[in-house]
Amino acid sequence: MKYQKVDTVIHRLNPFTKLLYSIVISMLVVLLKTPQELFILALATFCVLLLARPNLTRLRLLIYTVGIVVIATSVSQAFFYYFEPRTVILTVVNKNFPIIGRITGGIYLYKEGIIYGFIQSLRILSVMFMATTVVISTHPSQMIIALDKVRIPKEISFIIATSIRFLPHMIEETKRIWTAIRLKGFKLNNTSNAIKAFRYVLSPLIINSLRQARLVALAAEVRGHSFHESVPKRKNSLLRFDTLELVTISFFIILLYVAILPFKMGLSKIPFIQALFFSIPFTCILLIGIRMVPRPGSATLIIVGHSLFTQIISRGINPLWWPYALLEAVILEGYFAITKDYLKSRHAFAIAGILRGMSVYLYFYFVASPYIWHKFYAPWYIVIQTSQGVLGSVLGALIAYRVSKSVEEAYKYGGL
Amino acid sequence: MIKIENFSYTYPLSKSPALKEINLTINKGDLVLITGPSGSGKSTLIYCLNGLIPHIFGGSLYGDIRVEDIEPKTLSISEMAKNIGTVFQNPEYQIFMPTVKEDIEFGCRNMRLNEENIISNRNRASFDLGLNGLLDRETSELSAGEKQRLAIAGIYAVGPKIIIFDEPSTNLDAQGESSFREILEALKGKSYTIILIEHDIDTFEDQATCKYLMEEGSLKIISSIEHKSPHGKFVYEDHDEHGVVIEAQDISYGYNSKLPLFKDLNLTIRKQEVVAFLGDNGSGKTTFFKLLMGILSPQKGFIKIGGRCVRSINDSAGTAGLLFQNPDEQLFASTVKEEILLGPKQLNRSCDYEEIRARFDLKRYENSHLHSLSKGERQKVAFASILAARPEVIVFDEPTTGLDEKSWLSLMDFACLLVKDGVTILFSTHNMKVANRYAQRTITFDKGMIVQDEISKS
Numbered sequence: 001m002k003y004q005k006v007d008t009v010i011h012r013l014n015p016f017t018k019l020l021y022s023i024v025i026s027m028l029v030v031l032l033k034t035p036q037e038l039f040i041l042a043l044a045t046f047c048v049l050l051l052a053r054p055n056l057t058r059l060r061l062l063i064y065t066v067g068i069v070v071i072a073t074s075v076s077q078a079f080f081y082y083f084e085p086r087t088v089i090l091t092v093v094n095k096n097f098p099i100i101g102r103i104t105g106g107i108y109l110y111k112e113g114i115i116y117g118f119i120q121s122l123r124i125l126s127v128m129f130m131a132t133t134v135v136i137s138t139h140p141s142q143m144i145i146a147l148d149k150v151r152i153p154k155e156i157s158f159i160i161a162t163s164i165r166f167l168p169h170m171i172e173e174t175k176r177i178w179t180a181i182r183l184k185g186f187k188l189n190n191t192s193n194a195i196k197a198f199r200y201v202l203s204p205l206i207i208n209s210l211r212q213a214r215l216v217a218l219a220a221e222v223r224g225h226s227f228h229e230s231v232p233k234r235k236n237s238l239l240r241f242d243t244l245e246l247v248t249i250s251f252f253i254i255l256l257y258v259a260i261l262p263f264k265m266g267l268s269k270i271p272f273i274q275a276l277f278f279s280i281p282f283t284c285i286l287l288i289g290i291r292m293v294p295r296p297g298s299a300t301l302i303i304v305g306h307s308l309f310t311q312i313i314s315r316g317i318n319p320l321w322w323p324y325a326l327l328e329a330v331i332l333e334g335y336f337a338i339t340k341d342y343l344k345s346r347h348a349f350a351i352a353g354i355l356r357g358m359s360v361y362l363y364f365y366f367v368a369s370p371y372i373w374h375k376f377y378a379p380w381y382i383v384i385q386t387s388q389g390v391l392g393s394v395l396g397a398l399i400a401y402r403v404s405k406s407v408e409e410a411y412k413y414g415g416l
Numbered sequence: 417m418i419k420i421e422n423f424s425y426t427y428p429l430s431k432s433p434a435l436k437e438i439n440l441t442i443n444k445g446d447l448v449l450i451t452g453p454s455g456s457g458k459s460t461l462i463y464c465l466n467g468l469i470p471h472i473f474g475g476s477l478y479g480d481i482r483v484e485d486i487e488p489k490t491l492s493i494s495e496m497a498k499n500i501g502t503v504f505q506n507p508e509y510q511i512f513m514p515t516v517k518e519d520i521e522f523g524c525r526n527m528r529l530n531e532e533n534i535i536s537n538r539n540r541a542s543f544d545l546g547l548n549g550l551l552d553r554e555t556s557e558l559s560a561g562e563k564q565r566l567a568i569a570g571i572y573a574v575g576p577k578i579i580i581f582d583e584p585s586t587n588l589d590a591q592g593e594s595s596f597r598e599i600l601e602a603l604k605g606k607s608y609t610i611i612l613i614e615h616d617i618d619t620f621e622d623q624a625t626c627k628y629l630m631e632e633g634s635l636k637i638i639s640s641i642e643h644k645s646p647h648g649k650f651v652y653e654d655h656d657e658h659g660v661v662i663e664a665q666d667i668s669y670g671y672n673s674k675l676p677l678f679k680d681l682n683l684t685i686r687k688q689e690v691v692a693f694l695g696d697n698g699s700g701k702t703t704f705f706k707l708l709m710g711i712l713s714p715q716k717g718f719i720k721i722g723g724r725c726v727r728s729i730n731d732s733a734g735t736a737g738l739l740f741q742n743p744d745e746q747l748f749a750s751t752v753k754e755e756i757l758l759g760p761k762q763l764n765r766s767c768d769y770e771e772i773r774a775r776f777d778l779k780r781y782e783n784s785h786l787h788s789l790s791k792g793e794r795q796k797v798a799f800a801s802i803l804a805a806r807p808e809v810i811v812f813d814e815p816t817t818g819l820d821e822k823s824w825l826s827l828m829d830f831a832c833l834l835v836k837d838g839v840t841i842l843f844s845t846h847n848m849k850v851a852n853r854y855a856q857r858t859i860t861f862d863k864g865m866i867v868q869d870e871i872s873k874s
Contacts, residue, residue: 165556177745179711182729184733184748185734203747204747222571223522226526406750
């Protein structure tokens with residue numbers, strides 16, 4: 001999704017009003033219960049979206065995504081439906097089947113589950129329509145102004161604005177680096193090659209980002225933007241970042257966005273093991289970022305900044321995503337505060353990876369799914385997905401450890 | 417006015433000074449050109465003038481440095497910016513706001529000028545820098561030349577009477593350079609004091625009132641006669657006529673389907689030719705290289721390298737090697753050896769590392785991290801790693817960008833020596849010194865058309 005420059009009544013609305021609209025819809029998505037209420041909500045958000053006049057390509061893509069969401073939710077809930085009465089319409093694995101049957105208690109497709117899933121998918125559709133409306137009708141810089149009005153810390157609005165500004169440049173650079181690795185003869189035709197190439201690509205990506213962050217920070221300073229001068233000094237040391245640290249964090253936010261793009265495009269098509277492949281690049285870049293700005297608050301700024309950044313430019317402001325980011329940030333900050341160790345050793349990286357993976361996936365399956373999206377999953381499925389998420393996060397953390405060491409070596413010998 | 421007397425500076429954790437006993441006086445309205453190789457201390461001198469040293473970098477300063485009678489260390493960087501503005505090499509990194517208007521105002525707002533002053537300063541800067549018609553445009557949509565004018569406007573709007581330009585010609589084509597010369601003349605006409613930092617003294621020599629050479633932290637005044645060092649034509653060994661190695665036939669390609677850049681382009685290049693591709697930014701040089709390397713696919717026609725049709729990167733990998741403008745985008749390992757062996761390993765080709773190491777004199781870098789080397793050295797390693805896969809064709813995209821003369825001479829001399837081993841070399845450049853020295857043939861593009869294709873005189 002991207003901002004669409006047209007003149008509509010929605011475009012003319014104050015961005016703060018659109019921010020309020022996002023919050024209200026998100027609350028209704030959680031609170032409404034009956035199919036009728038959910039249907040009206042989805043219909044209403046869709047009508048508002050039409051008022052923002054999405055172009056044909058976007059509308060086509062949206063219809064395609066709606067189809068996928070409805071089918072995926074209906075099918076998943078058809079398998080995991082556990083309310084009674086329920087009618088089996090297909091047996092995939094019988095409960096008496098050796099090992100798998102015993103572990104899963106049998107895998108059946110329930111008629112009532114399909115209907116339940118279809119109704120619950122209306123919640124996701126409402127959020128999608130709301131998010132699309134806000135993203136296509138609000139220029140990112142307007143949304144930052146609206147967020148400023150709700151008094152988010154200046155540091156966060158600065159890193160989001162900087163990330164938005166340098167995103168196109170970084171995407172181009174990432175493309176060149178991927179081209180360069182392919183010119184070396186790397187073929188990205190299988191998962192193992194893709195992971196190997198990812199590891200190699202990380203080093204130039206990180207080192208170039210650090211070099212550029214320094215140039216950008218110097219340019220900001222000579223244009224009078226010294227962060228400490230523009231923001232009155234805070235007593236709270238958590239928010240006492242200088243311009244270079246904030247610009248570096250912004251570049252890591254962009255890297256987080258860019259690094260998972262190829263995984264989103266290719267590897268996420270592989271069903272069932274998405275959690276593994278998403279966790280590797282995300283955890284890896286996140287932990288390298290924290291290692292490069294090793295101080296209280298940097299994990300929070302990267303995680304919360306990335307969450308808001310992706311919401312502003314593509315996913316749409318959605319308060320339902322905020323607890324994820326905050327929980328992940330609080331857990332990592334807590335770990336660093338207790339150990340007073342900002343990823344100095346391999347085991348510190350690995351533990352941070354485990355904590356990150358567990359907090360995100362357990363929150364999703366035990367809080368977000370049942371209480372926000374009203375979706376249910378079987379215990380065996382939760383165990384498999386969470387294990388994948390944790391494993392992916394640990395793998396990402398170990399790659400991060402290796403790359404960080406290499407980057408620090410470059411620093412040590414006077415490079416960068 | 418700038419007055420520097422017996423000034424020395426040492427970076428923190430460094431034992432030797434980066435600037436040694438500098439003496440320099442720059443009067444109002446002067447246009448001073450400071451040249452010198454990479455790492456000689458030019459940027460350090462800029463940082464000392466605008467206050468980044470010591471406020472950001474720290475370190476030890478000795479002697480006296482005054483800008484408009486102010487010691488930079490006594491004012492904050494933003495206060496200093498009102499007296500001395502700095503336009504860095506790459507405008508991309510100094511544009512912060514989403515629209516042209518907001519970006520020109522960015523510095524004024526940081527300095528907390530009142531709204532009336534902000535608007536009048538913005539209007540003055542946009543008028544003087546020719547950005548009046550672009551005020552509402554998004555900064556991401558600007559061309560390279562427009563971005564440079566915007567970077568200057570952002571500094572100019574704040575109102576400093578001294579402006580430093582750090583290697584302004586690096587990303588400019590002939591048109592951009594001529595436009596920049598006009599800006600310099602206009603600033604001179606308004607009695608601005610200008611300090612130009614350039615690798616290449618020839619570019620703005622005629623406009624400078626005074627020229628200095630920085631070498632190993634020392635600054636000395638130079639006369640144009642003393643510095644001029646024209647390079648002769650590179651001498652290639654005679655070789656027999658060879659067959660065609662690159663064949664582009666009826667190529668059509670456009671980023672916008674309604675406006676094709678290439679239309680039925682035909683071009684053949686013979687083995688062991690050294691061909692310079694000339695033309696302004698956007699004329700099609702880089703796009704042609706991308707098509708050649710399989711990074712882009714032609715919408716019509718075909719390109720063959722060594723008789724093999726190139727449809728994707730997989731077809732060109734190993735057969736043709738591309739050296740990027742920025743070597744850091746193609747260095748993946750942390751050691752020289754790992755980097756050199758990476759390509760051949762992926763392509764299942766043998767590689768005599770010892771031979772490559774000896775040929776490129778890489779032994780002394782073996783224990784260093786690749787990214788701790790200078791840009792010229794990193795460029796050399798990137799080149800060695802391409803050569804390790806033994807490609808038939810080597811393509812250089814603007815090989816002189818960001819390199820001082822000594823570094824690009826060393827790189828290109830070395831590359832052209834490979835011609836006797838059967839290698840074909842293509843390079844794009846805005847630098848006529850490189851084209852005149854090395855090209856056996858020059859091809860000039862203009863809006864996707866070959867407007868000139870000639871064999872250079874030996």
